[in-house]
Amino acid sequence: MEKVVEVIIGKCMGCHSCELACAVAHSKSKELVEAFNEEKTPYSRLILEMDEGDVIPFHCRHCEDAPCISVCPTNAMSRTDAESPVTLVDEKCIGCTACLLVCPFGVIQKKTEGDKLAKCDLCIERLEAGKEPACTEACPTGAIRFVSSERHSTDKRKETIRKYRVALTQTQEEAGA
Amino acid sequence: MSEESETKGKQELVKVTIDDQTIEVPKGTTLLHAAMKLDINIPTLCFHESLPPQGSCRVCVVEITDKTGKWTWIDASCVYPVSEGLSVQTQSPNVIKHRRAIIELLLSRAPKSEVLLLLAEKYGANPTRYTAIDKGEANCILCQLCVRTCNEIVGAQAIGTAERGLHKKVISPFSIAKENCIGCTACIHVCPTGAIVAKLGKESFEIEDWGVDLKMATCSCCDKPFAPTVHLEKLKSQVNLKNQLWEMCPECRRSANKVGTPYSPII
Ligand code: SF4
Ligand code: FES
Numbered sequence: 001m002e003k004v005v006e007v008i009i010g011k012c013m014g015c016h017s018c019e020l021a022c023a024v025a026h027s028k029s030k031e032l033v034e035a036f037n038e039e040k041t042p043y044s045r046l047i048l049e050m051d052e053g054d055v056i057p058f059h060c061r062h063c064e065d066a067p068c069i070s071v072c073p074t075n076a077m078s079r080t081d082a083e084s085p086v087t088l089v090d091e092k093c094i095g096c097t098a099c100l101l102v103c104p105f106g107v108i109q110k111k112t113e114g115d116k117l118a119k120c121d122l123c124i125e126r127l128e129a130g131k132e133p134a135c136t137e138a139c140p141t142g143a144i145r146f147v148s149s150e151r152h153s154t155d156k157r158k159e160t161i162r163k164y165r166v167a168l169t170q171t172q173e174e175a176g177a
Numbered sequence: 178m179s180e181e182s183e184t185k186g187k188q189e190l191v192k193v194t195i196d197d198q199t200i201e202v203p204k205g206t207t208l209l210h211a212a213m214k215l216d217i218n219i220p221t222l223c224f225h226e227s228l229p230p231q232g233s234c235r236v237c238v239v240e241i242t243d244k245t246g247k248w249t250w251i252d253a254s255c256v257y258p259v260s261e262g263l264s265v266q267t268q269s270p271n272v273i274k275h276r277r278a279i280i281e282l283l284l285s286r287a288p289k290s291e292v293l294l295l296l297a298e299k300y301g302a303n304p305t306r307y308t309a310i311d312k313g314e315a316n317c318i319l320c321q322l323c324v325r326t327c328n329e330i331v332g333a334q335a336i337g338t339a340e341r342g343l344h345k346k347v348i349s350p351f352s353i354a355k356e357n358c359i360g361c362t363a364c365i366h367v368c369p370t371g372a373i374v375a376k377l378g379k380e381s382f383e384i385e386d387w388g389v390d391l392k393m394a395t396c397s398c399c400d401k402p403f404a405p406t407v408h409l410e411k412l413k414s415q416v417n418l419k420n421q422l423w424e425m426c427p428e429c430r431r432s433a434n435k436v437g438t439p440y441s442p443i444i
């Protein structure tokens with residue numbers, strides 16, 4: 001896949017916009033007000049974990065060799081080709097929780113609402129319609145972005161340069177002092 | 178879905194009319210699936226996408242008229258394969274009458290089932306028309322979804338039915354669940370009436386009626402029990418994960434990944 005979901009932890013302020021957008025994007029009506037009056041209450045597949053003031057949004061990594069797909073006994077967890085997101089078909093799911101127990105990132109949840117398993121599908125419906133995932137669109141601070149993998153690597157390299165520069169100045173200062 | 182598209186090429190299409198909407202589907206598709214394609218909602222209890230339909234609960238009944246228009250009958254839509262020119266009613270007074278009677282009968286077996294009570298309200302069924310077989314908390318309509326899931330999909334073969342008639346029930350062999358049950362909870366998930374109740378103790382997973390009592394593995398980080406050890410053992414033989422991960426609950430696996438900023442889920 002050419003584009004990736006990138007999370008910049010320091011920028012997240014824990015406003016839960018992404019979770020809300022996720023729930024709405026996976027509702028039937030796809031409209032905020034209507035969504036919460038639906039027969040099945042929509043839920044977020046993305047997890048915003050808070051711990052001592054730090055917040056991080058957690059997504060499915062859509063692993064290349066996804067363990068959740070290999071343990072699913074009904075093919076409810078699957079992907080169309082190697083490049084596409086890993087998705088879970090609710091109707092086929094028997095709730096055996098195998099995927100939940102093998103996900104190395106712990107991003108599959110068992111929801112109390114209707115006993116469903118919740119998993120990020122990278123908003124596959126929206127991608128097909130040429131839109132970006134709901135969470136990246138909703139994030140007001142740019143903590144979650146949908147960027148091309150090249151852009152992601154360039155940014156990472158620049159980040160390394162910055163760190164290196166800081167470290168270098170520090171050592172120089174220390175040597176000078 | 179993929180099977181469907183494969184068969185589409187080889188198989189002939191047939192036309193069927195459901196509630197005045199016409200649709201073309203591959204021959205052999207069930208009426209229920211054809212209705213789903215038209216976004217027509219038919220209530221179901223014993224139907225699950227991952228198992229072949231078995232038609233045991235009958236709440237999915239519809240009224241079918243053949244292509245000559247001479248014959249009309251009531252049948253379960255989840256097991257009825259469409260054929261050319263059928264015309265189907267899913268909400269006609271006749272259907273409602275039958276569905277109501279079925280719901281009333283099911284309620285005599287599972288008087289406390291919320292799903293059934295909701296259906297009774299929707300279709301104007303009288304929940305106490307027939308004397309309840311069991312006055313207790315019994316909720317099971319004997320649709321066999323749990324048994325089939327356990328046997329055919331999970332492959333654990335931990336449960337089956339015992340006895341006959343009024344006394345028929347879903348049970349583990351002699352109420353003792355020896356090595357078979359892995360505590361995967363799929364039976365609880367698929368049960369349409371919520372009849373299977375598991376107790377999550379401090380270190381044990383119990384289903385009392387079936388004599389299931391499994392040891393839970395506790396998370397090495399937060400000390401919370403998170404999965405039956407036997408289930409983890411089974412999964413260990415299927416996939417390769419780092420040893421540390423097998424000892425951690427999903428929540429702690431997430432926090433373990435907090436280390437290192439910024440992290441990037443690369444697709
Ligand atoms: S759910 Fe977990 S195991 Fe499956 S693809 Fe996503 S990150 Fe990988
Ligand atoms: S859903 Fe068709 S008979 Fe139960």
